[in-house]
Amino acid sequence: MTADPADPAVSAAIRQMRRTVAELHAELVSNGLVVWTSGNVSARVPGTDLLVIKPSGVSYADLTAESMVVCDLTAARVAGELAPSSDTASHAYIYRHMPQVGGVVHTHSRYATAWAARGEPIPCVLTAMADEFGGDIPVGPFAPIGGEEIGRAVVTTLSGHRSSAVLLRSHGVFTVGAAPRDAVKAAVMCEDVAATVHLAVSRGELTPLAQDQIDALYRRYQTEYGQRP
Numbered sequence: 001m002t003a004d005p006a007d008p009a010v011s012a013a014i015r016q017m018r019r020t021v022a023e024l025h026a027e028l029v030s031n032g033l034v035v036w037t038s039g040n041v042s043a044r045v046p047g048t049d050l051l052v053i054k055p056s057g058v059s060y061a062d063l064t065a066e067s068m069v070v071c072d073l074t075a076a077r078v079a080g081e082l083a084p085s086s087d088t089a090s091h092a093y094i095y096r097h098m099p100q101v102g103g104v105v106h107t108h109s110r111y112a113t114a115w116a117a118r119g120e121p122i123p124c125v126l127t128a129m130a131d132e133f134g135g136d137i138p139v140g141p142f143a144p145i146g147g148e149e150i151g152r153a154v155v156t157t158l159s160g161h162r163s164s165a166v167l168l169r170s171h172g173v174f175t176v177g178a179a180p181r182d183a184v185k186a187a188v189m190c191e192d193v194a195a196t197v198h199l200a201v202s203r204g205e206l207t208p209l210a211q212d213q214i215d216a217l218y219r220r221y222q223t224e225y226g227q228r229p
Helices: 008-030 088-097 110-118 127-133 149-158 180-201 211-223
Strands: 040-044 050-053 069-072 077-079 103-107 165-168 172-177
Touching: 008 040, 008 050, 008 180, 040 088, 040 180, 050 088, 069 088, 088 103, 088 149, 103 180, 110 165, 110 172, 110 180, 127 180, 127 211, 149 165, 149 172, 165 180, 172 180
Parallel strands: none
Antiparallel strands: 040 050, 040 103, 050 069, 069 077, 103 172, 165 172
């Protein structure tokens, strides 16, 4: 499919993805993952070299499908009246280098960001972590905001990991998914396990799950859990 927004098929795909991305931002709010205007969701427009992302500095209550910004994978704006998120170049970098990714989420959710502030991975001590992330949630390096550096850190850190979440040192959380809703789910689950493990570690040393247990749990959850055709 051509990436020309004037193409009727592309135009329809963009409209649908704008609605989807606007709705998913409400999930960040309802799950307590963001405050004020921080954080963002983006989505690849299927079959194109375009992405849809939140506008910069706009209140979540004011977000609409029409306010979502369309950019190409160099982070150049191609549709929308508002300036895109300051993280757009990093989202675009992730899409260019992880073709299997269809959605990216960034938050500063409280407990996960506390682990990021300490520069510590979240150890896989829970079945929910093994299910969703396939092991520890890794920590990536600090990277400046505004360019591709964060995206590069995300891609490099997740290379060789099954995790769909990464903690960026002294910053926050980035998650990826095959679809934008999958990335949102990963952000919700990351914060949930970060809080639980924080509470547990405050009581003493924890014992991570054995690798064979993690592998079995991950395989079951990814291939058997939920409704299958």
